[in-house]
Ligand SMILES: O=C[C@H](O)[C@H](O)COP(=O)(O)O
């Protein structure tokens with residue numbers, strides 16, 4: 001005999017939710033770890049410089065460089081201390097932003113980053129993750145470095161975005177209306193990756209959609225459900241990261257992306273991600289891709305033309321390669337997600353880019 005469940009109105013909802021855990025509001029965490037006026041001035045100045053580079057008003061190259069993901073704030077700060085002097089040394093040619101990625105979009109499942117699971121042990125202490133992430137951002141800003149983050153959860157930016165100078169929407173979310181709406185309200189320039197299948201048009205569409213004003217569901221600074229109205233973000237751009245069909249950092253792919261942007265009446269300039277599908281996720285190949293881009297920029301400029309490449313992205317950490325997030329003990333300064341270039345190679349790639 002089949003038992004028919006007694007479904008009351010209450011029992012039809014949340015049937016697959018195991019629990020709800022309240023977390024402090026964005027306002028509470030921001031007050032605990034304040035940006036301060038000095039840091040706010042630095043963040044806004046960095047955002048303005050980045051927007052000028054993306055728009056072609058400043059002919060420096062934007063370089064977003066750092067680990068694939070942050071799992072150990074001490075190692076991330078150690079990396080930042082190495083990067084900060086190079087940012088000063090090359091400041092007349094490169095605008096260096098440290099990649100400080102706390103949220104990882106997964107192809108299927110896997111560790112989702114420091115905010116989601118700071119202990120990397122399945123305890124999902126999001127409250128600790130938010131505080132650790134914000135505190136690290138403030139420490140890196142104090143070293144004089146601007147920070148760049150990928151935004152994945154629609155409500156997490158309110159906890160950290162005031163400290164962020166540049167942001168990304170990843171390949172797996174670039175076609176998502178929720179992320180395009182989010183980008184339309186973010187206060188910093190945002191790069192949209194092409195899709196994992198190599199489709200660049202979805203990124204161009206993302207840039208166009210984010211430039212428009214939107215009204216959508218969100219959460220306010222006090223954690224209350226709210227209707228959010230945005231002004232639109234005109235400082236967005238495309239990031240070419242390659243796809244399942246192969247790399248797209250070559251001149252023909254850049255020309256095609258630029259043509260698609262021009263057709264959409266958007267600034268005809270792109271950032272190139274030297275990692276991911278442009279390097280086949282091979283950290284050794286990444287430095288070769290960067291060298292090819294540097295040569296391309298140099299020859300374009302020597303021909304008296306402005307380069308269509310306004311920025312590059314590099315995945316770099318202290319130790320080369322990657323390890324499993326389940327490894328114990330973990331190797332200090334090595335990625336637990338995608339393979340990264342080690343510090344020495346990273347420093348020489350930055351020197352090559354500066355010479356371009
Ligand atoms: O940049 C990191 C990864 O490429 C991205 O998060 C996807 O990772 P996965 O395919 O290992 O899930």
Ligand SMILES: C=C(OP(=O)(O)O)C(=O)O
Nearest residue numbers: 068170171172193241276
């Ligand atoms: C996840 C990332 O890249 P993509 O979205 O291009 O896969 C990343 O840059 O960390």
